[in-house]
Amino acid sequence: MTARIVVRKSExxxxxxxxxxxxxxxxxxxxxYDPAHTGFRSLLVINEDRVSPGKGFGTHPxxxxxxxxxxxxxxxxxxxxxxxxxxxxxGDVQRISAGRGVRxxxxxxxxKDPVHFLQIWIEPDEEGVAPxxxxxxxxxxxxxxxxxxxxxxxRNDSISIHQDADVYVAKxxxxxxxDHTFQSSRSGWVQVVEGELLLNGVTLGQGDGASISDTPQLxxxxxxxAHFLLFDLN
Numbered sequence: 001m002t003a004r005i006v007v008r009k010s011e012x013x014x015x016x017x018x019x020x021x022x023x024x025x026x027x028x029x030x031x032x033y034d035p036a037h038t039g040f041r042s043l044l045v046i047n048e049d050r051v052s053p054g055k056g057f058g059t060h061p062x063x064x065x066x067x068x069x070x071x072x073x074x075x076x077x078x079x080x081x082x083x084x085x086x087x088x089x090x091g092d093v094q095r096i097s098a099g100r101g102v103r104x105x106x107x108x109x110x111x112k113d114p115v116h117f118l119q120i121w122i123e124p125d126e127e128g129v130a131p132x133x134x135x136x137x138x139x140x141x142x143x144x145x146x147x148x149x150x151x152x153x154x155r156n157d158s159i160s161i162h163q164d165a166d167v168y169v170a171k172x173x174x175x176x177x178x179d180h181t182f183q184s185s186r187s188g189w190v191q192v193v194e195g196e197l198l199l200n201g202v203t204l205g206q207g208d209g210a211s212i213s214d215t216p217q218l219x220x221x222x223x224x225x226a227h228f229l230l231f232d233l234n
């Protein structure tokens with residue numbers, strides 16, 4: 001096996017500016033299609049969205065998808081057909097297990113400030129489950145380490161998802177290092193939210209992502225203060 005780290009540069013992502021929404025698509029999504037980037041293992045969508053004050057996504061349906069939203073800055077208001085209404089702040093994570101079907105809306109909860117968040121879709125390992133909603137704050141995470149925010153079964157107080165995927169968030173001070181081991185047959189994806197991160201010496205900047213395959217040991221070093229997500233995928 002040859003270790004492979006393949007970088008997806010920020011500027012190479014799909015981009016759409018709808019006036020009220022500025023969005024960048026790591027993988028094919030909606031009107032953006034790139035046959036070379038249609039997802040990675042069970043990870044199907046990473047959209048980096050910036051929504052203008054008071055604007056948002058009107059009520060729309062989903063089924064058989066694990067949808068995570070990670071708020072970077074601002075406030076995101078959620079409503080759904082399960083009767084949920086919530087406002088998420090920076091560091092909060094929301095999960096919708098769409099299952100048999102759910103309708104929801106997502107709006108910028110502020111009348112003056114934009115909201116910046118990542119929308120993540122993970123393919124479930126079981127279809128037709130009862131739809132569920134969950135949220136948890138990770139705004140007070142410990143810097144310098146990987147913090148598990150979502151996992152199969154919700155271990156270590158993370159949010160439970162219907163897929164054998166571990167999702168971590170980290171804030172790594174400049175010059176600090178984190179090591180991660182991928183078990184046999186597993187692969188990874190890293191998405192940099194802010195700063196600069198080196199993956200086994202390969203540099204990623206803000207908005208960059210990278211797939212990690214056939215690489216049992218991953219060393220992540222912050223070239224500048226780095227804020228990023230790590231996906232450990234079956």
